[in-house]
Amino acid sequence: MERLDFVLAGHRPVQAFEAILVGVVGSGNLEVLVEPGDHPASCTFLINTSAVGFGAIWEAVVKGFQARHQLCGVSVSINDMGATPAVVSLRLDQAIASVPFLKAPAS
Amino acid sequence: MNWKELVIALFGEAHTITRTGDVISGDAHLQVAEAELTIAVVGTTDHAEIGVETALAQARLVLDTVSRYPGRPIVLLVDTQGQRLRRRDELLGLNRYMAHLGCCVDLARRNGHRIIGLVYDQALSGGFITSGLMADACYALPEAEIRVMRLPAMSRVTKISEDLLRSLSETNPVFAPGVANYVAMGGIQSLWSGDLKQCLLDALADPNTSDIRTRLGADRGGRALAERVVHQVIEA
Amino acid sequence: MINALSYAELNARQRVEHLLDPGSFTEILGPSARVVSPHLALLGVPYAFDDGVVIGTGLMHDQPVLIAAQEGRFMGGGVGEVHGAKLVGLMRLALKVRPMAVFVLAESGGVRLHEANAGLIAVSEVMRAVLDVRAAGIPVVMLIGGANGCFGGMGLIARCADHVVMSDQARMSMSGPEVIESSRGVEEFDSRDRALVWRTTGGKHRFLMGDCDLLVEDDMGAFRQVAASLLGCSQKLNLQGLLDEQRVLTERLENTGQCNDAGEIWRRLGVEHPERVADMDVEQLQALKASQILGAS
């Protein structure tokens, strides 16, 4: 198992929200838990994955995700059982679907 | 220790325990203070496979005791290689037969019977969930073996290296074979050695009949979380 | 053409949501509490934030209930230390709050091998706790409909409950076919012969045998309907009940103990065309069971 940690800056604040969980820690799958986070200007990603040695790919996946969504004040925790990046991205998108963004500031 | 030696150690000659197939049963008598206490003994021997017949026979013995001798303490003697691994037993509903045995033990407790479990040889896998582990308290002899699976087999199934399993098992009682691990986790109340008759008398004198195993596990440090989780849920 | 909402397709959390009155579920020790298995990480295996079981309170037809749902996709639904303690805690909570029922949506291979000792003890703790709830006159209802079935220790727990409900895709037994095959060989049990596996452990067989009380289609609505019908339907265990069970199981052994295949058993139970059972739908099977004077109960 490998533990990965990323803190990525973002600029779209969110309203208070209840934790959101999608997915299951099953073979080739993962769970994504999205919660309000402690960093007002960034989004934290904490990943436990069964597959060792794919840190660079994880980094690319979460950076791509953060580039699209620009989350801040949000924490994303992932438990992964060997999901492919395709599944990871899908789960992240599913999880973020119910996050209540404040109106995106003009940027 | 074989079952004959065991019952001699527990009861001397004051018993009528016999073996039918892999099932052992009979009455035994203990001198408690001035009174004579009769005990119903039910168990298995010869590393019995728990198939539908074995489970049903034990259930009948427990029910007979409840029907005919209200309040008589029951001692469950455990020696099993686990549930019988046959398609035919599954076809007949082995889980129902085994659960029935567990329900009978539980009913006996509710009807005022003291139930003591004793693993005297081996207790593998699901074979004693519905007997010894359903007792008020389950004990074991130090030389007994309790396990779900040996480490090499566990390594094959979980795909975790045997070395890792072995080294972790030295400090963590959660998965490796061994009675000491079950004591640490509270599943076994204590190990009996020396005067086994006295051990049994002490067990019978313990007034507790509720399930305190998570607490024991926490107190003994072998199962740190279960008790806390149970309480968190109850208090939720 | 196909089920509107397949029970088997949903995960544990979704099943809970769809079984209860909408929005009524309150989770206990939910994912944010992070009560996870400390043992899995040591073994290099990812944990799940709920340790593979969702528990909590909710309403069914406005009546208070407790509910637990095992996640069969995580560790095969295996019972570990935390997972088992959550189930024990829920049963004890039932004694305190006296709901109209405790629903257990079981999907499990039994004891989680990675924490085998804790799991084994926990299974017996859950059994005792279930029987306490049952003795208190609160019905415990097992709902079994996941693809992974209900095996091992959970198969035992299931048969301690007041009611067992299965779908015809569900399975319930003690040892799984793969375990039997690896121990006794493929001649004993070919685990890849799915028709044989289901004929031996599947919902239809269990229903005809009386090992499950109610059979439903793989449909969330059907499960909900049946679950609601069991609210408050307690079946206290007593000596007479267990003597009856003893008689039933003894007769089963006498009548069908020599059978080597479900078809033979069904024929002895009075099913005229056992070969047609596999293709029957639930309604046909219910009619079949009602129309026959079946020896099982």
Next chain:
Amino acid sequence: MSGQPKVWNSQATSRAGRIRRATAVLGESLIGKVVLAASVVELLSAVIESGDRVCLEGNNQKQADFLARALTRLDPTRVNNLHMVQSVLALPEHLDVFDHGIASRLDFSFSGPQAARLAKMVAAGQIQIGAIHTYLELFSRYFVDLTPRVSLVCAQAADANGNLFTGPNTEDTPAIVEATAFKGGIVIAQVNEVVSALPRVDIPGDWVDFVIQAPTPNVIEPLFTRDPAAISEIQVLMAMMAIKGIYAEYGVQRLNHGIGFDTAAIELLLPTYAESLGLKGKICKHWALNPHPALIPAIEAGWVESVHSFGSEAGMESYVRARSDVFFTGADGSLRSNRAMCQAAGHYACDMFIGSTLQIDLHGHSSTATADRIAGFGGAPNMGADARGRRHSSPAWLKAGAQARQGRGGLYAMPRGQKLVVQMVETFREHMQPAFVEKLDAWELAERAQMEIPPVMIYGDDMTHILTEDGIANLLLCRTDEEREQAIRGVAGFTPVGLERDDRMVENLRDRGVIRRAEDLGIDKRQASRSLLAARSMRDLVRSSGGLYNPPQRFRNW
């Protein structure tokens, strides 16, 4: 002129001699054309000579397993150096004949189940491979330079005159028998039963020399059954992208699907997702396809007008019989398949092939070859190749051709169509194996097995689209090698190949529609749910068929 006069009928003479030898050695074991099973080795010993080209019917599905076992029992001191010419190596016996020193040379098409052992035996010098062919290519060579002297074929039933009824799995038999019987060869058929009246005749009796009733029915594998329960959300997403981004875009009416869960997902989305897009009647009407159980819901919903099949599929017999408007059936009502004809149909008469692969390189070459397996590709290269001889047009074909020619002059100024050849892969396979690579493993295999060319399943110049969960790359619109490379990198996701993309160029390609992502197609990835599948289990397929589909035991989880 000098010497002996040229003999022009040596094949006929040889044939007559072999038949005579067989008749003599069989004695009372031969009744008409029917040989007792116990005498099979005597028969084969009598008619097969060292160095013969022998076709042992090994199909994709049905296997002449009894004759295969018999062939391994020949005495290698008397019969050796056989040259095996057969489409599929499926059974261990197909390689045992080489192990035993009975055969030495091999020409074939596909060896999936035996690929690893084949590679070892080739490396050990036990087998000389002539070539690895496509099915159609091998069948063609049966009529040119690889004509079998003896063919050992497989049928459901025979009558006393040697007429054969193949049942639904006709497969290779007509091609093999035609080549053998009309070029002085000998045809021996194993059958499951000898009957007085056949339901229909698939092979006329005077093309068949000997018939043997095998002690057990021939082996047949349900290769094309995919349990919908195992289809993933990602496969659903890719199927949605395929339907909206390719099928609808080109109006694909006639097509072939490869085998696998990816294409099964497409089949199962036709009556649901594709229907919701209003595509019914506009796409997917005519198929060159085995009777895939996954196609049942689409057929039932009225999507499918015709299906011609390479072979059959176990459990589909009654369904096919009851849907004779759709399938090709005999007067007896059962399916008539024919691999050679269906391969030709797939090549010339279909506008699209879509299938999966293991690896795609930066030029778009794709291959399922791995370094330690010699597997071949069966029919995929014929399905997945532009039919250069095609002269009829269709809207899909014309549109693809127009895209390939758009803005080009000279040679490309001539209007012409092109077949759509689509490879559908997830960027990572199981165990995080990337589907995109800088260099195909086929190169290493070619080197190890001393092949003249790397075994490529579909060449880059035939490939028109690559579809991944990351997007669709339309290679028809690429004009330079660099564009092509970036288009491929652009849909390669987070694989090393994908991470090396030039972001600006990829965005530019996206603006031009060369790369289209799910969102460009108006697909919300989060809608990709298994609930879109018209059947989510085998049970659903049975229900959808009205109980006519009867899946094999191993697929029945109820």
